[in-house]
Amino acid sequence: MIKKSLSMLLVVAMLFTALVGCGKSDNTAGSSTTTTGEATIASEATTTSDTTAISDNTQKAGEFTVYTYYADAAKIITDEAVRLMKEKYPNVKLNIEHRSDSDGAVLKTRSAVGELPDIFECTGTLTDTFIQSKDIIPLNSAMEKMDFENLYMPNIFAGLKSADGNYYAVQASAPSAALIYYNKKVFADNGLTPPKNYPEFLSLVQKLKAADIIPLSLFAQQKWPGLQLFDIAVTSQEPLGITGFEGGVKKPSEKAYTDAAKKLYDLVKAGLLGKGAFNTNASQAFELLKLGKAGMLINGSWYFADAKEYIDNIGYFEYNPFADPGSEETSKWNASGGVNTPGGYAISAKTKDPEFAKEIMLNYVLSRSKAEVTETAGINILKEDVQPKVKRGESYQKFADNVKNYKSFTKFEWSLKTPDLITLLEDSSEKLLTGSYLPEKFITDLEKALENTPK
Amino acid sequence: MNSIIFSKNKFAQILFSTPVIIIYSLIIIIPLIQAFIMSFTNWDGVNTATYAGLANYKMLFTSPNLKVSLINSVIYSAILVTYQLTLGTLFATILVNSTIKFKRIFKDIYFFPVLLSVSVVAQLWLSIYHGDFGLLNQILKMLDPTWSQNWLAEPTKGIIAIVLAESWKGMGYHMLIIYAAMRNVPRFYYEAATIDGASPTQQFFNITFPLIGQTLKVCFIMCVTFGFRAFEQIFIMTSGGPVNYTYTMSIMMYKALFGLQKYGYSNAIAVFIVVICVGIMLMIERAFRNTHVEY
Numbered sequence: 001m002i003k004k005s006l007s008m009l010l011v012v013a014m015l016f017t018a019l020v021g022c023g024k025s026d027n028t029a030g031s032s033t034t035t036t037g038e039a040t041i042a043s044e045a046t047t048t049s050d051t052t053a054i055s056d057n058t059q060k061a062g063e064f065t066v067y068t069y070y071a072d073a074a075k076i077i078t079d080e081a082v083r084l085m086k087e088k089y090p091n092v093k094l095n096i097e098h099r100s101d102s103d104g105a106v107l108k109t110r111s112a113v114g115e116l117p118d119i120f121e122c123t124g125t126l127t128d129t130f131i132q133s134k135d136i137i138p139l140n141s142a143m144e145k146m147d148f149e150n151l152y153m154p155n156i157f158a159g160l161k162s163a164d165g166n167y168y169a170v171q172a173s174a175p176s177a178a179l180i181y182y183n184k185k186v187f188a189d190n191g192l193t194p195p196k197n198y199p200e201f202l203s204l205v206q207k208l209k210a211a212d213i214i215p216l217s218l219f220a221q222q223k224w225p226g227l228q229l230f231d232i233a234v235t236s237q238e239p240l241g242i243t244g245f246e247g248g249v250k251k252p253s254e255k256a257y258t259d260a261a262k263k264l265y266d267l268v269k270a271g272l273l274g275k276g277a278f279n280t281n282a283s284q285a286f287e288l289l290k291l292g293k294a295g296m297l298i299n300g301s302w303y304f305a306d307a308k309e310y311i312d313n314i315g316y317f318e319y320n321p322f323a324d325p326g327s328e329e330t331s332k333w334n335a336s337g338g339v340n341t342p343g344g345y346a347i348s349a350k351t352k353d354p355e356f357a358k359e360i361m362l363n364y365v366l367s368r369s370k371a372e373v374t375e376t377a378g379i380n381i382l383k384e385d386v387q388p389k390v391k392r393g394e395s396y397q398k399f400a401d402n403v404k405n406y407k408s409f410t411k412f413e414w415s416l417k418t419p420d421l422i423t424l425l426e427d428s429s430e431k432l433l434t435g436s437y438l439p440e441k442f443i444t445d446l447e448k449a450l451e452n453t454p455k
Numbered sequence: 456m457n458s459i460i461f462s463k464n465k466f467a468q469i470l471f472s473t474p475v476i477i478i479y480s481l482i483i484i485i486p487l488i489q490a491f492i493m494s495f496t497n498w499d500g501v502n503t504a505t506y507a508g509l510a511n512y513k514m515l516f517t518s519p520n521l522k523v524s525l526i527n528s529v530i531y532s533a534i535l536v537t538y539q540l541t542l543g544t545l546f547a548t549i550l551v552n553s554t555i556k557f558k559r560i561f562k563d564i565y566f567f568p569v570l571l572s573v574s575v576v577a578q579l580w581l582s583i584y585h586g587d588f589g590l591l592n593q594i595l596k597m598l599d600p601t602w603s604q605n606w607l608a609e610p611t612k613g614i615i616a617i618v619l620a621e622s623w624k625g626m627g628y629h630m631l632i633i634y635a636a637m638r639n640v641p642r643f644y645y646e647a648a649t650i651d652g653a654s655p656t657q658q659f660f661n662i663t664f665p666l667i668g669q670t671l672k673v674c675f676i677m678c679v680t681f682g683f684r685a686f687e688q689i690f691i692m693t694s695g696g697p698v699n700y701t702y703t704m705s706i707m708m709y710k711a712l713f714g715l716q717k718y719g720y721s722n723a724i725a726v727f728i729v730v731i732c733v734g735i736m737l738m739i740e741r742a743f744r745n746t747h748v749e750y
Contacts, residue, residue: 103713108500133501214587221694275586278608278697288587419716431698434608
């Protein structure tokens with residue numbers, strides 16, 4: 001009898017909690033839909049009655065949580081953007097929350113419990129997930145009111161529209177490319193010059209290795225720099241780079257990819273990477289280059305801002321070092337990296353005043369664009385003339401001048417279309433970089449795996 | 456008296472066991488059931504899950520990472536058991552039996568790494584193992600420039616390097632448990648054995664070892680199952696890489712969840728981890744079933 005009672009109690013307790021759990025998720029979904037519906041109605045009402053109220057809103061009070069990357073060079077950009085916002089909207093308080101995830105795990109969890117921040121950075125495929133779940137709302141109404149696109153240079157927002165033709169997440173970024181940087185002093189001391197083709201690059205690596213200097217400082221604790229290195233190698237022949245695998249446009253067995261794998265493998269065998277590359281983080285890699293313990297570093301063009309303290313000693317390779325002799329000039333303007341990555345800042349469907357939140361978010365994006373120029377000497381993509389507070393370093397200025405000459409860009413890996421493809425390419429390129437995986441096997445395995453991977 | 460009342464009073468039984476049952480259900484049973492159910496779905500973590508049948512389990516059992524993860528888990532468990540239980544028992548024996556001064560300081564020193572956070576220990580050992588500027592390679596380079604190694608970036612060597620760091624951190628914990636068990640063995644057994652002429656070694660194997668057998672069993676289960684659910688130290692030191700060289704089942708689950716963003720698949724891995732850990736626990740229980748000794 002007692003056993004029966006206890007069993008019944010256990011079953012009842014389980015059923016009760018299970019039902020509460022199920023009920024909660026259903027309710028969340030339901031309320032999300034309802035809230036989105038309300039938000040849409042509210043935004044339409046505001047749009048109708050409030051079309052001339054943008055300037056009046058500058059005195060409006062409000063408080064918004066902004067979930068954004070708040071570290072390294074982004075910290076001063078964010079601080080300046082908040083200051084500019086305070087000037088324009090003195091009664092609006094922006095609470096900055098550091099974005100601690102790059103894969104959207106935190107945002108997904110917050111979405112599940114109905115606590116998304118008012119304004120948040122919504123990266124990559126997460127945007128599509130949140131559009132489907134109706135967690136984010138279209139931004140078109142506020143963008144049209146502000147004539148937002150027209151404040152920027154042409155094509156800055158190309159590729160940011162979702163499949164239904166709406167903007168759900170926007171960002172305004174200057175073109176960024178994956179570059180190979182070098183320590184000028186290390187090169188000068190060892191009588192080295194930036195390579196223009198692959199034989200020169202291989203010879204450079206061998207000379208640095210012989211001088212007991214780590215040739216390339218790779219922060220392979222993260223997987224993307226390794227993959228981007230492979231992408232650079234591919235772009236020496238094929239402008240599509242790793243983006244060629246999206247939709248199955250290109251196959252790994254094509255010459256550009258097999259050559260890239262072979263070159264990378266040979267470089268690794270020649271000692272391209274330090275023994276601790278796979279346990280090196282970005283800060284350590286930067287220090288290795290800065291101190292001259294390493295000769296080169298691969299990173300995005302945002303590194304110019306990170307390295308501003310010692311930028312005078314940093315140069316970058318203008319030519320693709322994987323180019324075959326004779327094709328230097330043609331491959332020079334095939335950039336690895338991307339211009340418009342999907343995603344950007346989005347508005348939670350549950351924010352209290354969606355139209356005002358949109359206006360605040362767009363102005364915040366605008367402020368960030370200004371701050372990027374003034375604080376980090378970034379490239380100005382606004383039509384308004386904005387001048388940096390400090391002069392750009394020589395190499396940064398050279399890159400800024402060269403940007404307009406690039407004929408093609410690929411993508412940074414986080415912008416690829418599916419997590420499956422990202423993971424596959426990350427893991428495959430990492431294998432290649434260990435030096436214990438033959439390039440032929442790399443190509444065969446990758447081709448086979450791509451057949452079963454959503455692209 | 457109280458126990459008689461409790462055994463006869465059904466209301467008291469239900470009253471006192473209900474909170475435990477509810478808490479246990481909420482924390483263990485229901486998440487397990489949910490994980491099991493979700494392991495048959497495709498889910499992105501936000502939108503409605505769709506039924507996927509056995510696809511996630513098929514993906515798991517055909518994954519090349521599974522074999523590596525299982526082998527690494529076995530290596531992890533074996534080294535943990537060898538290092539933590541052997542050294543833990545040895546140090547506990549010395550501390551219990553020796554008359555050296557500052558015994559307590561030694562005990563505290565052995566236990567000290569347990570108090571450190573995982574991230575601190577991981578960073579500490581990373582600075583020892585790092586291939587380019589790690590302490591170990593610096594010393595080896597001084598002896599012979601060709602002796603430096605990729606401690607964390609090669610198959611087998613990587614997982615061994617990590618588990619040694621893990622063992623160093625956790626040894627004091629097991630030592631303290633074993634030490635407490637040894638202290639609970641009544642002294643008169645040893646006095647009688649000494650009078651009978653038993654050597655210290657004989658006393659250890661015939662008195663101490665059998666009487667702390669149940670404690671050792673618990674420590675053994677903890678060490679073995681830990682190998683299959685090891686995560687933090689590995690994640691901080693290598694994230695399972697390079698490639699899958701330092702994968703364990705937990706790392707595989709994490710990568711499925713946050714890398715591939717396949718929540719159903721990661722739940723299938725979680726269920727598999729539970730099955731392995733419970734299976735091992737039952738096997739050990741069965742193996743130790745007849746080892747309970749009382750004098």
